[in-house]
Amino acid sequence: MASTDSEIVKEFRFFRVYKDGRIESFFPPCPKVPPSDDPVTGVRSKDVTISSEPSVSARIFIPKVSDPNQKFPLLFLVHGGGFCGMSAFAPRYHLFCNTVSAQAGAIIVSVEYGLFPDRPIPACYEDSWAALQWVASHVSGNGPEPWLNDHADFNKVFISGVSAGGNISHTLAFRVGSIGLPGVKVVGMILVHPYFGGTEDDEMWLLMCPNNGGLQDPRLKPPAEDLAKLGCERVLIFVAEKDHLNVVGKNYHEDLKKSGWGGRVELFESHGEEHVFHMNNPKSEKAVEVINKFVSFLKQD
Template sequence: MDSTNTNEVAHDFPPFIRVYKDGRVERLLGTETIPPTTDPITGVQSKDITISQDSGVSARIYLPKITTNSTQKLPLLIYIHGGAFCIESPFSPHYHNHLNLIVYQANVVAVSIHYRRAPEHPLPIAYDDTWEAMQWAFSHKNSGGPEAWLNEHADFDRVFLAGDSAGATIAHNMVRRVGVDGLEGVKIVGIILVHPYFGNNEPSKFLDFIFPTSTGPDDHRIYPAGDSELSRLGCTKVLVFVAEKDGLNDRGKSYHEVLKKSGWDGTVEIVETEGEDHVFHLFNPNCDKADDLVKRMASFIKDN
């Protein structure tokens, strides 16, 4: 076989992916993984589970340190990772460490979802996978599901969704679907959108490639501002984080404004971090501003 043919590039989207003419996909970032642990500092435990053998959808589940004989149920956090819909996973060091902190500070049970990624699985497959994973988690609402941590410790009247970047976009779409289609026996209180990927006003070759059925940069599945169903968002509280130097800043702010005016019967807050760029808190988790962001996420959950 001519090795030069196998190395010929068909699509190149740095810093995320490179696709070769033979169909091979090279992920340029976000490939490192670490195993689940019992964190020695926070006492947070984690383990990996498979949700669907057919699709390969899976998750890493987190449990905070439980007081002996405690029967108190804890809020449930559904977390959706970012990475331009095509890189990263719940098993990456960035996300594992981030979830440890959130679970510890907010005192929640968390399900961090691993959806199938583009381009092998183009959008909206990631949305469908996340919905499937949520339904799996919610099947534990009467304590009859397959996962003991959810049966014993999760309060399905206090459910939150959170995500960063592309994960924030998915989180919004999940709560929209809850509002439009309904959800029995589970109450989603709020969503936390960290530096949401709502695109920009320009056509995107990358978006066209990973989301071929999209109608463009204003498709409501990417940018919800023009969505006729926005007022039916299926939660009562929304917290949006934006970063001053993030190229996605403008659309994050406009989402906040449009949601306020949509007729939706809820409250939306926005927090802007000055002097920082996109998902800075994942790459520099020990800085004061990252600490502030995690504390604000935790207080949003604990105060509701």
């Protein structure tokens, strides 16, 4: 009899599943760059361990400090990668964070969370929430990280995520609004080409999340009552015209407006562009527009 080892039972955008349970990822190994001090912008970065079991870490960026008492807004960033790839330490995310930190004058905490298949969903949600709570542990100035103790303004905290990270960011803002994050004021949330339910990727998400609530799972399709509880005042949603997730971002925008949530929401569309194009070609005119809009949202009073 022929071996079943090579029989494919499911094939998705990011991986295929064999009959024997093996997962073959379509992602090449993710290159990673070390933290650094940027001599041009003055932005410094370092890596921190948030938890060893499970393994959760983050890269922190801080702009040039001109005054020992200087305070900066804080951006908590969740990378994309379909819940199963990419890294906070990837060159594209390091460059993005370095650029935003310099231009916005903001501290950035870019979280490295557990990925499928090694750690199925909900690890991504739980790891990101643990990292956000770790950030909040510095509110009184006696947390484990001096940069946050000395220079983070916890009255100006933002949550942002790209693609799958946008989905995770929503769950974080919902938790902040539902159960709170003592001492922290989350001013805004920025979703960049976010993923939510309603696409061909939904079956893939359900497989990555063994304990799921089906297509109506609130993490996949946030209901109005969850949207109404978002724990922030402002939301900015980026979509790209040629992105298969374009309609998903627009639906979230409309659903949020109708939910009874009391904040302000804005939609920014990049015409003629694909998914996460600003990461692939960060110096293009449209990518610069995205970065400028992102930075201006952080700098608004």
